[in-house]
Amino acid sequence: MRNEASDGRPRGIAGRHLSWAVVRSWIVWWAILAAATIAMRVVRLDINEGHVALAYVLIVLGGSVSGGRALGLTLSCAGVLLIDYYFQPPFDTWSVGKPLDWVVLIAFLVVAGVATQLLARAQHAAARAEERADEVAWLSRLGADALNAGRAADALHAIAAVVQRTLDATECAILPWNDGALGEPPLARAGVGELEPDAHDRELATWVGLNGFAAAVRVDGRVVHGAALVSSDALGIDADNVRRIALPLVVSSRTVGVLSVSAAEPIARSEARRRFLSALAYYAALGVERLRLESEAGHAAALREADKLKDFVLASVSHDLRTPLTTIKALAHDGARRGEENALIIEEQADRLGRLVSDLLDLSRMKAGAFPVRCELNAAEDLLGAVVRQAGRTLDGRLRTMPVDMEQPALLGRFDFVQSMRILANLIENAERYSPAGTVIELNVSRDADVLAFTVADRGAGVPPSEQERIFHPFYRPDGALPDTRSGGAGLGLAIARGLAEAQGGALTYEPRLGGGSVFKLVLAATDVAAAQPASLTNQ
Numbered sequence: 436m437r438n439e440a441s442d443g444r445p446r447g448i449a450g451r452h453l454s455w456a457v458v459r460s461w462i463v464w465w466a467i468l469a470a471a472t473i474a475m476r477v478v479r480l481d482i483n484e485g486h487v488a489l490a491y492v493l494i495v496l497g498g499s500v501s502g503g504r505a506l507g508l509t510l511s512c513a514g515v516l517l518i519d520y521y522f523q524p525p526f527d528t529w530s531v532g533k534p535l536d537w538v539v540l541i542a543f544l545v546v547a548g549v550a551t552q553l554l555a556r557a558q559h560a561a562a563r564a565e566e567r568a569d570e571v572a573w574l575s576r577l578g579a580d581a582l583n584a585g586r587a588a589d590a591l592h593a594i595a596a597v598v599q600r601t602l603d604a605t606e607c608a609i610l611p612w613n614d615g616a617l618g619e620p621p622l623a624r625a626g627v628g629e630l631e632p633d634a635h636d637r638e639l640a641t642w643v644g645l646n647g648f649a650a651a652v653r654v655d656g657r658v659v660h661g662a663a664l665v666s667s668d669a670l671g672i673d674a675d676n677v678r679r680i681a682l683p684l685v686v687s688s689r690t691v692g693v694l695s696v697s698a699a700e701p702i703a704r705s706e707a708r709r710r711f712l713s714a715l716a717y718y719a720a721l722g723v724e725r726l727r728l729e730s731e732a733g734h735a736a737a738l739r740e741a742d743k744l745k746d747f748v749l750a751s752v753s754h755d756l757r758t759p760l761t762t763i764k765a766l767a768h769d770g771a772r773r774g775e776e777n778a779l780i781i782e783e784q785a786d787r788l789g790r791l792v793s794d795l796l797d798l799s800r801m802k803a804g805a806f807p808v809r810c811e812l813n814a815a816e817d818l819l820g821a822v823v824r825q826a827g828r829t830l831d832g833r834l835r836t837m838p839v840d841m842e843q844p845a846l847l848g849r850f851d852f853v854q855s856m857r858i859l860a861n862l863i864e865n866a867e868r869y870s871p872a873g874t875v876i877e878l879n880v881s882r883d884a885d886v887l888a889f890t891v892a893d894r895g896a897g898v899p900p901s902e903q904e905r906i907f908h909p910f911y912r913p914d915g916a917l918p919d920t921r922s923g924g925a926g927l928g929l930a931i932a933r934g935l936a937e938a939q940g941g942a943l944t945y946e947p948r949l950g951g952g953s954v955f956k957l958v959l960a961a962t963d964v965a966a967a968q969p970a971s972l973t974n975q
Contacts, residue, residue, distance in 0.1 A: 460502035468494050468510060468517075476521050487522045488514075488543045495547040499554040507551030515544050586729070591623035591722040598715050599625040602708065604698040609684070609719050612644040612692050622692065622723060636679070640693040643681045647690055651677035654701065676701050682712070684720035692723040760789050794927040798909060801934035808851045808938045812962065815846035815880045815887050822859045822878065830867060836878040846880060848887045850959040854935045855889075858943065861928040862891040862955045870895035870952070882961055886941075889957040897953050903945050907933045932957075 471494060475487055491514035499507030519540060520529060591609055599607040606626035611618030617640055639658065643650050648661035654676050680702055684692035694716050696702055702712075764785040770778030800806040819836050826834055859878065866876045870893040877892040898906055905911050910926040929943075936943040941959040948954045 457502055460498070461506055464494065464498035464502060464506060464510060467497070468513060472517050472521065479522055479526070482522075484518060484522055484539050487518055488539065491518070491543065492547055492550065496550055496554065499551045500558075503558075504551055504555040507554065508548060511544055511547035511551060514547060515540050518543065588623070588726060591719070591726060592625070594715065594719045594722050595623040595625040598694070598696060598712070598719070601715075602696060602698065602702055602712065603700065604696045604702060606695075606697045608695045609723065610640055610693045610695060611723065612684070612690050615645070617641050617644055617693065622726060626697075636695065639679070640681050640695055643683050643693050644690055647683050647685065649680065649682045651681070652679040654678050678702065680712075682716040684716060684723055686720045686724045691720055691727065694719050760785055760792060764789070791927075794931055797931055798927060798934065801931070801938065806934070806938050808854060808935075810849045810851055810939055810960075812847060812849055813852045813855075815848060815889070818850075818852060818855055818859070818889075819878060819880060821852075821856050822863070825856070826860055826863045830863075830876065833867070833874065834863065834876050834878060837880075846882055846887060846961070847963065848959050848961045850887075850939050850941070851935075854939065855957070855959065858932045858935050858957055859889060859891065861932045862957070865928055866891055866893035866895065866953070866955075869893070885961050887959045887961045889959070890954055891957075892948055892952060892954045894948070894950075894952040897947050897951060898945060906945065907943070 468491075471490055475482060475490065479487075491510075495507050495510045495514060498510045520527065523539075595607045595609055598604065604626060607624070608621040609623040610621050617637060639650050639652065642660065646660075650661055651659045653659060659677065678699065678701065679695070679697045681696075682694045683690050684694055696712070702708070764782055767778045767782035767785060771782060797806065823834060823836060863876060863878065870876065874894040878890070879892075880887060880889045882888075907929050909930040911930070933943040936957055936959070939959060941957065944956050944958070946954050946956065
């Protein structure tokens, strides 16, 4: 399977060298046979047929080892003729004087023939073992090159080069397969081919990618499509006489690419070559998968860096805007006192921008894990009352909450009162923004095991299932939504609300409301009156 002979010559030169070695073996062993025959003829009166037969058997074995089965069998036949002519009475004639002479000749021929056959089988087994050793050596070298390559692209080029060299191919290309289509350009290429694959080649590779089986083009131009792999052939096709072959590159039952190999001579004539090509295809598949993972890792790293830069810019800009906003608001307030008409508008917009800046600062602190939260013992009814007093003035009676049941124990929990009030206010503001005018917004609380569940329900359009997590992302807006001119509407309210809930050890979730609308649920830790001693605990 190697592309070079053991002496370092390329295969073409090694083949010519091997042919000359065979011819030389024939010349040498025929010369040895002739010399031995002359020497034994001189002393034939002092030796018998057994001595001659043993000498010829040694020559046959030597010729078989050096020149192969054909030379061994030829020397065996020549030995029979020479024994009969020179060493059996009557000498120097083609005749057999006694019946026992036939036994000698036949025994010599059988022994020499069997010895030649056994030597040929042993040589064939040794060649197959050497071929397997070459395969293992190439695969281990290829694995080392792939692992040591600094980049996945370098590993793929090394694999393509190994395939091209070991199979005597004119060209080897590794093509990407993405989303059911053949990608361009090739991920790696080796060999003399410089032109892009023509339409027929791409059609063959596309079929392989779509079906997951090998395909090939025979020397006569006929296309052979593969089927499920069978034990007798590692490629699943009849590849004895093909000049171009395309193999699917599969990782975890998923096609990631196509390996295309072309050659002037049949590529995978022997079973060993087909098996070796299948193993190389697996290495190529791992290389393509490594390239994909490397690309995704680089993209993820770039996104992380961009997110860090975004957070840094937001924090810096938000912090630096607070001072000029304070100055603008103060000047606008003074202008309003002097009766300037635009001063109130300036002050209102400064307040709006100030809220946005404050939200940005809070969001950056939450991501950094430095947002202060004080979880203390509080009553759920007190929190609802404060929220109603704050938000009820702008909703004209649209905000409703359940009446307090004086016969039931008070609902107590450990949470940050101010930040929890801010969460519910954001939820109510969001419900008022996206629900029809005049519809009721319901604010309720209930005890569920060891948590308090605050719910804000509206009769708006609701949220599609695909968007139910995205609404909690910063700067999220529904498709087609316009900026809200009433309260900033930058898409930070729900993101900040969830961050405040999680900072207290709670959670904020969304679920669709029966009959249409949305329900946002704020979950905070509950406690009992008996466990509320001492009355105040602080958890920084």
